[in-house]
Amino acid sequence: MTRVVGVSAGRAGVVGRLVYRFAAKRFGVVPEPLAVMMHHRGLAVTGGVHELMAERASKTLPKSVRELAVYRTAVRLGCEWCIDFGTMLQRLSGLDVDRLREIDDYATSPKYTDKERLAIAYADAMTATPVQVTDEQVAELVAVFGERGMVELTYQIALENMRARTNSALGIAEQGFSSGDACRVPLTPGRE
Incomplete structure (x- = not known):
């Protein structure tokens, strides 16, 4: 079990719900690291953008x-x-x-x-x-x-x-x- 419980979709805000929807569509479920990172939305979005850019560049x-x-x-x-x-x-x-x-x-x-x-x-x-x-x-x-x-x-x-x-x-x-x-x-x- 995670040491920090992930943020539910209901508490993720508008941007968070959009991010969750994108992740769930791509991976079937919302990845747990994303849900946990949503406690700091700025870092969650930064991490997501970074991951997409690194994937596309590699x-x-x-x-x-x-x-x-x-x-x-x-x-x-x-x-x-x-x-x-x-x-x-x-x-x-x-x-x-x-x-x-x-x-x-x-x-x-x-x-x-x-x-x-x-x-x-x-x-x-x-x-x-x-x-x-x-x-x-x-x-x-x-x-x-x-x-x-x-x-x-x-x-x-x-x-x-x-x-x-x-x-x-x-x-x-x-x-x-x-x-x-x-x-x-x-x-x-x-x-x-």
Whole structure:
């Protein structure tokens, strides 16, 4: 159970209800982090706009590389909600979610490509405390993904660090996005 109860639609105000409607249409339900963040509407709106802009701008990397690095960050930080939501996002993108069971063995699992392994290892290095990124690692990522791709990867991993740490601190647990009957999200985003 969350440490702070989310704001109901009735208390969310006009803008909040519009945001909730948009989120529910896109994801099937209002994401719990959004409902909790609505206690500070300015930050909730800022976060939502930021998420949409970051999503739209992040088109350089292959989706599997980006999503696996973000997912790995959630796993490393133990954010139940992020793992749940990330699994759903990968499923909606048509990615193989069965291989997520082997994420801890990514370095040796044949289910991951060399590019994916590089990105996941970078997520591990960025998420460690203190950060353990090396010059050699960055040079290898630039050689494979280019400077633009490497910056995108860095940004997305850092963004997931913020999400996962926020959700964990607020006690936001999984919401059922990726689990059997509890999954209320359609295969086609935006379909109700």
